[in-house]
Amino acid sequence: MRLYSLLFLATFLGVSFMHSQNKQLLYDFYEIPQSLMVNPGVKAMEKWHVGVPVLSGLSFQAGTSGVTVNDLFANDGIDFTTKVRERLLDVMNRKDDFSTTSQIEGFNVGFRGRNRPDDYYSFGMYGETDIIVYWPKDLAILAFEGNGGANIGRSFDLGDLSLRGEMVSVFHFGINRKISNTLTVGARAKIYSSIFHFRSTKNSGSFSTTEGQNNIYANSITSDMQLQTSGIDGFLDIIDDDTSGNRRERLERLFTKKVLFGGNLGLGFDLGFTHNLNPQTTITGSLLDVGFIYNSKDIRNFTLNGSATNEGVSIVLPDDISNTGTDIWQDLVDEIEESVPFNENESGYISFRPVKAYGSIRYDFGEGKTKTTRRNCGGCLVNNVSRPNEDFYRNSVGGQLFLMKRPRGIQGALTGFYQRRLGRSLALKTTYTVDKYSFSNVGLGLNLQAGPVNFYVLADNLLAYRNIADSHYASLQFGFNIISWNGN
Template sequence: MYRFLFFFTLLCGSFINAQNKELLYDFTDIPQALLLNPGMQTDFQWYAGIPGVSGISFQAGSSGVTVNDLFAEDGIDFNQKVRERLIHGVSSRDDLSGTYQIELLSGGFRGRNPTNFYSFGIYNEGDAIGYWFKDYAILGFEGNADYIGDKFNLGHLKTRGEILNVFHFGINKKVNRELTLGGRAKIYSSAVNFSSTKNRGYYITEKGENNLLANTIDADMEFRSSGMEEIYRAFDEDRDRIPGILTKRLFFGGNLGVGVDFGFSYQLNAQTVVTGSVLDLGFIYNSSNVRNYTLKGQATVEGVEVVLPDAFAPNDTDFWKELVDKVEKLVPFNQNRQGYISFRPTKLYGSLRYNFGKALPSRENCGCDYRYASYRGVERYVNAVGAQLYAINRPRGPQAALTAFYMRRLGNSLALKTTYTIDKFSFSNIGLGLNVQAGPVNFYVMADNLLALENLADSHYTSFQLGLNIITWGKK
């Protein structure tokens, strides 16, 4: 069990990131922005992502301590920094959380009805969150000698994570000149899933009656997993099998699920646009390679109880074994292979954008058919400013971020977007995104929290995205 927990802890630690993609959201020049809002305003005739590099994103962050907080050469003893800045300085609501994403296939095309645009693809995603288990850390680092009568909260252990492939198909519909709606259907193929989010109970040491101290545990805990046992066994026996196991499970050989995205864009007037989207309303049914662990019950023990002079009589009594058996009977530790449903972390985006400056004509080929004359694309502008709101559902409640942005277009070949974001990771997150259109070749690169690049070890957050596409707008 402990080796298993150590494995999933390492796995969770490899996803030290956060999910907000504020630079990419509503960046209408980039096809991958459709993944954040299937109802985005589009003018592409078709596009094709370059496999493996059309959409790559990685973010890393921590709302608690930084590497520099613990390892800076500041003359303070390391153990003191661990105790003050980590053990006692970090809250049980602080976390390491987020996602990485790699597009394996992506494309889109405009239908015979030019008001419809269809997009499709496959991407690999990893998502995880781990909250700081504060009371566990205090108990493990300092023991309970100085905490007689204090309850250690077992509910501080909260973590979840997964690795999966997402197969998706979306429809973007221009209802009229003002309103664009979109939806996306998804099939999830999960390779790994784990969660332990509904733990309750406490551990307390008090003065005893038969001995000096009495220890009480009242626990209702569960750790659920799928896919991990097979990978862990391969890691122990034949590591060369791991890529094959992951590939099989990511391409419909693992646990399957379904989900949907919805989004819209509405032109309030010629220069003002409001948008919104909800992503990953879905679930996965985990029934393959499942291994769950539970700890449920209540027990109070006062150590080994020795009755004199009977204890000196010749017998085969093992006092320690009797103590262990007593605790395990009262607080049983069990395993099972029951399937379970895991819900995706649902995300919400919204924005208000005001366009100004010189108007650029729409690049959209509207077909010149009289039936669709009223659906022609809206004008694009050289400048845009606005605000964005982001939220994601997490085990300890929603996490939100607020972003202000400015966008600048230099003709049809270059566009820049800069953002200022406030969230639980940073109050000084300045980001910059660059989109280059060289003929049909589209390239974008984005980075967040630029002020922290001077000292990444002291940063709570960093983010990087890039992509490469082929785009055409057809003949006018």
């Protein structure tokens, strides 16, 4: 029963949140301190910054590459069973997914080195949830249609089952360094503390029904499947404990313990750079979450491995009627379990973080107040400026590329953007992104600087806000910071 609860939890989380990880609006939006988190080598302009705890960086994104809520539940007069058939089973394939990534910053602090003003140090902590559930096409058809009728002789692929998820707290420290007037590089070290993790990504096998020799049908199964979990049993033990009256308090204590280095631990790093090809053309790149977690605590793994063929129960009359001491049903179950055993173990394992990569090229134009200084120094103001949006080109256009390692291959996105800086206090960025979730994703970001107070809000796929239920993608990021500039 606990296994069923675990699988339900995994599927529910994947379908409920349905997020994506691309932060194309935040990337290279260097007026926002949190842009350091997606490129540790972005040009940092601040003297120091402090994020408002918990409110400095919140990211909520939602997307599905297949069916939408409106596709199934719209009041359009079409029978629900017909919708499932025509809009779900006939359309979605094993590459479609429901995936989630959400981040909440606990704290984020940055400061410029007193003896090395070209170095900008930052550190903090954030929590991240990352879950992906691929659409199990063959298994969905088997559940919807059964194994009879037209499906006699069809081989259903058990490898269609693929899911992965984790919740982790991340403690990080980064260094951003101006190497020259045209090059800035950065690196960030990370310590991961896993709250929970599960994966079932390398499954194989088949199930089929054919005509039998001793009975009407014969069912055959070949299976090599595994579900690995860590950190989940501890929460389930508390939930299942009916004798304790402080269940909520115990759950909170366990959660807090795992957030603060009490979970399975791991290490990782980020790298990034910004390079001015000339005063108006800039290229950037970053590689994020190159790391792993060693799962050794609170482990519970499940395996299903073997092959069997049976033709059901064969009854010989009248002998089996008089032989009441024979439990033919239990004999059948025992035979199948012996051929395809379902086992559990507590073996530790290593899980790798989902690696992400960004790249961009940007062209700046429309010079600001001190345009001769900028032209003559060849990009020397990459890090050393007195105020935001001063001495910089007012307009930027360019393109961005996003790549992410997923269980079934590389997931990518391509973005075009335009950015406009209005005075020293306001910057706007608009994007158009093409990926597996949407071909019409228009986003808008706003960064507002009111004295030392910084506020930003970034929203994706604005055209879909007319009907969120019919959208394949939606995203919202916002946060508050206190910033001191070099001239303060």
